[in-house]
Structures are given as structure tokens and as C-alpha cells.
Amino acid sequence: MRRLKSLLAIASMTAIMLAGCNSFPGRPTKAELPLRPSNVTDFAALYGENCAGCHGADGKSGAAIAMNNRIYLEIIDDASMRHVISDGVPGTAMPPFAQSAGGSLTDRQINLLIAGIRKTWAAVSSAGSGAPPYSNSTPGDSNRGAQVYAANCQSCHGADGKGGTAGSVVDASYLSLVSDQYLRSIVIAGRPDLGHPDWKSAASGQPLTPAQVSDVVAWLSSKRPASPLAQSN
Template sequence: MRAFKLCTSVFAVFLATINTLSAKQQTDTPSEVNDGRQLFIANCAVCHGPDGDSVPGVDLGHGKFKRASSYDDLVEIISAGVPGTAMPAFSKELSDIEMRTIVAYFRFMAANAYSTSAPGDPVRGKAIFEGKGECLNCHSVKNKGSRLGPDLAEIGAVRRMIELERSLLEPNAEILLQNRMVRLVTRDGITI
């Protein structure tokens, strides 16, 4: 019995060491993460949403997966798809390297999902939002402002800090399909 406990302990330490080494080897470059982000937006965000949390039971941005227990499993799922579901195979559209950069982006999102930021100043934020930032020219908050863009009253509850920051710094980088502008021209040449 004593030998069994010793072997179990040694094996547990061995597994912990392997996991630590694997984590250290999973260092992704900023370029890989950015490439993965672009590929995710182009190929995955339509179904998974910009934060990777639009499919029930899956939250790619927080490292919660329904069918994968490792990042290698995710590469396989991206490659082969999931039969009987809406998840298609991307093996013909994406190279192995491209699939791995998408997974690098998942790792980045998961690592930054719970990062804490400095506390904000609501009074200053409101002044910038309503004044110098000109946010109300496109957005509204509880029916105050324009209806061109989405209402932002509950945005803090549905978007992570990193996504909000990116939206402020690069407002046109990711626009959800339902928020895109549409311009219609009738047969008579009238623009709606």
C-alpha cells in the first residue's frame, strides 16, 4: 500500500511537470495571436460571435469547450468539424498553421478573460461619452442618443474589458452582422 501511494505521488508530480512544460511551450507571439484573431473574425465569429460565446456550452474566450479537453483537440475540431452539428470542417479552407493561430487567439482570450483593469471614473466616462467622444452620434444609452449603432446601456454585462477596449481603439475592426449599416437604393434611384 505504501509503494502504491509513493508511485501515485511520483506520477502526480510527473503529470504536473508535463503540464507545466506544455504550458511553457505554448508561448504564442503577438503576431500569431493577431493572425488568429483575424482568421477567427473571418471564419468563426459569424457562428461563435466576436467573443466566442454565442454557441451554447462553448465559451472560447474563457477557455470553456464542450468537446475539447486540450488545445490540440480544438485544432482537430476546427480541422474535421463536428458531425451532426453546425460546426463544419475547415481542413480544406485553412492550413494547420492557420488553425493553430486561431487556437493561439483562444489561449490569448482565455488568459485575458479575467484580467483586472484599473477602476474607471463614471463621471469622467459619461462626460467623454456624451461630449468629446461623440459616442451619442452613433450610439444610444436607454434611448438617449442616435439609433445608428447599438444601444450600449448593458454593454458592460455582455462584453469583456479587453473587447470594450478594442472597440474603443478600433471601432470599425469588428462590427456584428446585425449592427452593420445597410444602404438601399430603389429602382428610381432613391437612397433609403
């Protein structure tokens, strides 16, 4: 009986001490504790942590396509953007971010990213009016693409694509890290943050047709070194 009373007394003292710890000066409140990564819902935080490193802190001037490119945001739909963010692009520097694909973001966080990108950078605009479609299931012709390149691209990228006033577009390392869809997006939407024109501002003075876009992408793709990984995403 005496032993039981001693154990109860010790248990009571321990509970009192633990309760007292909650009132120590400087102890953070529940509201001050950092959120679990899966509970972060602020767009700026999500974008800064997961996207800014490649797409730029302000949605531009990063290594990857600019997210503040209005034409790009007009031609890509939510489903396509969600697919790229969720599953990544095999064979390129774009990793999967969805938890279901081994990433760290929940479906809700991916939806918040898409909505935030559009709200922040996709102002009401007709910049993409008449643009070729984001994707195309019909392969282009690389022979015709060589002619499209000569008329519209070589003045900056050189006759052989190895660089002129602008950089090389046939560099093996570059082409190994980008997909055909990425090339298509750049040809259509350009990189205004880097001075690269879009499809309607081609050097020939005429907007590129959907077929011409597919053809020049086929020509660029033909310069890519053989790889076991698919480049169709």
C-alpha cells in the first residue's frame, strides 16, 4: 500500500512538472510552431521552395521556361500544367513533385501552385491569340524543319545551330536535358525575359504556322543524341 502511494505521488509530481514546462518563458505557442510541409498553403512559400530555383524568383530569368510568360500561360491548360508538376518530365531536369510520384507536394498544394501562377502572372491578354496549340500529336518533318530554321532562327543561333548572337540550340548537353514539348513551348511562347521572340515575331516576318512549329521542333529533336529515356512529355 505504501509502495502504491509512493508511485502515485511520483506520477503526480511528474505530471505537474510536465504541465509547468508549457508555461516556460520563450516557449512558442501552437500558432508559432512551423507548419508541416504538407500543410503549407501560401503560394509565395510553395513557389519559392519548389519552383523559383529553376523558373526564377519572379517567374522569369531562370534556367527553365518563365512562368510569367503570358503566351505560355495562355496555351497551356491546367491539366497539362498539373501533369508536368505532378509527374515531372522523364529525362529532363524537371522532377516529379506529387507525393504519389515520390515528391513532397499534396494534390491540393499543386492546385494552389497552378492557381497562384495564373493569378500572379496570367493577366487578361490576347498575346497568345492565334498561337499554335501547346501540344501536337502529329510528328513534324525534320527536313522541312531545316528550312523553317534557316528562315527564322539561324540569324541568331547560327546556320548550323551552334550559336551566333544567341547560344547553341544543338548542344548535346542542352538537348539531352529538354523535351520536345519544352522546345515547342519555347518556339511558340519565346523567352521574352531573355530576348527570344515568340512564334508571331519570327525573323521571316511571318508568324509560324502550327505545321512549321512542329517541323522545326522535329529538326531540333533530330540533333539530340540517342537516349533510352522518352522525350515526349
